[in-house]
Amino acid sequence: QVQLVESGGGLVQPGGSLRLSCAAPVSIFSVNDMGWYRQAPGKQREYVASITRRGRTNYADSVKGRFTISRDNAKNTVNLQMNSLKPEDTAVYYCNVQPPNWNYWGQGTQVTVSS
Secondary structure, eight states, X not given: OOOOXXXXXXXXXXXXXXXXXXXXXXXXXXXXXXXXXXXXXXXXXXXXXXXXXXOOEEEOTTTTTTEEEEEETTTTEEEEEEOSOOGGGOEEEEEEESSOOGGGOOOOEEEEEOO
């Protein structure tokens, strides 16, 4: 099973910012659109944002205007800049290809938004 490795989570106050990063094997990154997903306690995992190989982006309505997804094709990483964070953004954040592949889920990174 191939895992993608997420990093950058933490505890932040409402209104704050965090930047998540995900490292993927070049064999996966170079041929796939990439996405970020999240799972809050007691809820199903949900789509957050995605980016095509050419850089076209798409966002869930709940994060549009606050989050920015990007990819570094030289480093095989996909990033998620999260601004104006809200308590409801608290979740474990995962990256995967888009659409997600069950075999690629990693450990995720915890984001907690709380005062």
